[in-house]
Amino acid sequence: MKVRRKIPVLVVIVSALGAALIGLLVYGVMSQAANRTLDEALARGEHPLAPDATMTLPVLGGGGSSSLAAYRGKVVLLNFWASWCLPCQEEAHLLEHAERALSADRATVLGVTFQDAAPDSESFVRKYGLTYPNMRDATGEFAQAFGTRQVPESFIINRTGHIMDISRGEIGPSFVKEALAIAEQS
Numbered sequence: 001m002k003v004r005r006k007i008p009v010l011v012v013i014v015s016a017l018g019a020a021l022i023g024l025l026v027y028g029v030m031s032q033a034a035n036r037t038l039d040e041a042l043a044r045g046e047h048p049l050a051p052d053a054t055m056t057l058p059v060l061g062g063g064g065s066s067s068l069a070a071y072r073g074k075v076v077l078l079n080f081w082a083s084w085c086l087p088c089q090e091e092a093h094l095l096e097h098a099e100r101a102l103s104a105d106r107a108t109v110l111g112v113t114f115q116d117a118a119p120d121s122e123s124f125v126r127k128y129g130l131t132y133p134n135m136r137d138a139t140g141e142f143a144q145a146f147g148t149r150q151v152p153e154s155f156i157i158n159r160t161g162h163i164m165d166i167s168r169g170e171i172g173p174s175f176v177k178e179a180l181a182i183a184e185q186s
Contacts, residue, residue, distance in 0.1 A: 035147040038155075039166055047162040050078070050155070051145035057135040060113060060121055066135055068110070068157070075107035075183040076157040077176070080137075080148045082116040083124035087170035088152045092128035098176040099132040106159075107183035108132055114143045114151050159186050 041048045053068040068076070079095055081088040099109040111134035113121040118136060125134060137143050146155060154167045156179045164182055167175050 035144070038147055038163055039168075042163065042166060047158070047164055050157050050161050050163055052142055053161055055142050055145075057112065057137055057142060060111075060118070060125060060134040060136050066133070069161075071108065071110060071157075072161055073106070073159050075102065075105070075159055075179060075186065076155075077102065077107070077109045077179045078146075078155040078157055079109060079111050079171075080114045080143050080146070080151050080153045081111055081124075082114050082151050083120040084116065085151045089124075089128070091152060091170050092124075092130065094171065094173065094176060095132070096128065096130055098179065099130075101176075101180055102183055105180070105183035107179065110135070112137050112142065114148065115140060156182060158182055 038048055050068055056065045056067045058065050077098060095109050102108055109132040113136045152170055154171050156164045158164050165178055
């Protein structure tokens with residue numbers, strides 16, 4: 001004769017709540033994933049307009065405010081960075097050299113700080129001798145429009161405001177060469 005054991009109601013309830021909690025965690029992680037709409041458009045051979053170009057951001061160092069739209073007519077190597085980011089520190093000299101080369105062809109590097117305290121960002125600019133313009137995205141809203149959730153991330157934007165390429169992570173010399181080529185041909 002087999003004895004059937006009943007599963008206590010409490011065990012069933014705890015198991016159901018545990019499964020619900022895991023489901024909520026998975027949903028939360030998935031809904032927090034970075035927006036890769038721009039990357040997908042580039043993969044299809046499209047060149048989308050840079051989002052939120054007219055959003056004004058404070059210029060780092062207290063020089064008023066500006067926007068990406070203020071650079072229309074120039075090729076822009078847009079770089080999201082933070083002072084605490086080690087890869088950002090590694091690419092700072094490369095970006096400064098890029099600024100010198102780009103400026104000869106009506107182009108520029110434009111830095112945007114992300115999740116960084118203003119005094120730390122200003123110290124970073126001084127430490128690395130950055131001469132290109134930098135703005136501060138205090139809310140992260142501008143970065144989120146580009147699908148940026150971590151730094152560094154960079155975008156090459158042509159003279160008409162279209163994104164030509166994206167680097168999710170530290171850039172290298174080839175990314176700078178691509179920006180220079182776009183600046184030289186237009």
